[in-house]
Amino acid sequence: MEKLPVVGGGVQPTSKHKLPLSLSAQYVGTFAYKTVKDRLPIILTKVIDTVYQHRIAATEQHGKEGGSDCIEIVSHLSKLKHELQTNKELLDIENDGNDDVRMWNQVLQQEMDDDGNTPRFFKSAWLYVECYMYRKIVESISLSQHLKTFDPFGEQKKTALYDCLKPATTLIQYCNESIEEKKSPDGIIAEFLQMSLWGNKCDLSISAGIKNSQKVSPLSQLHELGSKILVNKSNQIWDTLNKANLNKPVRIDFILDNAGYEFMSDLCLADCLTRLNLVDKVYFHCKAMPWFVSDVTPVDFSWTLDILGQNESVILREFSRSVKQRLDDKVWNVSTHPFWTTPHSFYSMEKISPDLHSDLAQSSLLIFKGDLNYRKLVLDRNWEHTVSFSEAINGFRPTALCSLRTLKANVVVGLQDGLAEELGKANPNWMVSGEYAVIEFAAKSFI
Known part of the structure; x- marks a missing residue:
């Protein structure tokens, strides 16, 4: 990676080692x-x-x-x-x-x-x-008088949902069949972690608001896309879930990213976790305001369920009904916090928003979705690609956490020696194309 001069100031993170420099637009060509x-x-x-x-x-x-x-x-x-x-x-x-x-x-x-x-x-x-x-x-x-709650990205997000209803139906049906056929829970979760991961390819901010929705069967892509996962810590995630189940109740938190297909894939993963009795409570963390074009707000959460509930598909209507019932029963919960729409990286959460940090510490596993959350986890800095994920998150460990992210920004860590160079020779844009992905994990710190 290019060695960059110092960028900016602000509240500096603490680290045993000198931190790399922040990514910045001052470097032409990046x-x-x-x-x-x-x-x-x-x-x-x-x-x-x-x-x-x-x-x-x-x-x-x-x-x-x-x-x-x-x-x-x-x-x-x-x-x-x-x-x-x-x-x-x-x-x-x-x-x-x-x-x-x-x-x-x-x-x-x-x-x-x-x-x-x-x-x-x-x-x-x-x-x-x-x-x-x-x-x-x-x-x-x-600052307007009458339009204070207007979401300028709202119609784009709804269009993205309508465009993905067919593959979303396939995804829900496959979840139903997998559970009814009593497939191994670890195999189901491994598959739906990948479904949720690849849902992150549908990002309206990376495409500058141009349609970028899932239109083909997600099941047909799984085997083909497996080789594109550069880091896959699914086993550690499964082990964490198993250990958590020894000490009930189990809470899982999703820090959401995009509305539309990605959100549907997240709901399906949560559905599998719930129906397999691997979790007792699920919390979905939304953005408090319209953010990065397609990020889920509480309003988006609500209208998504309404659109599914009004669809002609029995599968979609029943899925909406079951999600709403879990929300009514407080098994599933929708949450938001101002911290998610700040410019702060997550290492600063304990200082900036100690209430949120303390709440997340009650969870058994945090699932951070997408590119922006990944960037905030690793401080959006010019890390060497072989630096471990655990080091790059700079001490942010309120509990065990994982990141499901397709690469759409020029920062990634946790890679094996020589892999970045190999990928760069084949495709100079490998870090920003959304073609590759990581499933990262960091265990809870007990220090």
């Missing part, structure tokens, strides 16, 4: 640079178009003030797009009524570079800049 230069402006343009088109419906619902809200949001976002493309300084989050404003503006002060300069889009840490853009989108909407 995926971070391409993201800030190309992908983020495209995403902003789509949001602007969505809000502008919504002005007619907003006027019908709220009168002239609703249409004026849309125009104000468009103006706000157009200014943000210009600032991004011209590498302007990052500005404070305005007081938009959300509880996280003070925290975000504190981080802005902490992110001053070594010379005391204010962060800029092409100079600061990529993770921070990308999160900042999504928070500014929320700011533009929250």
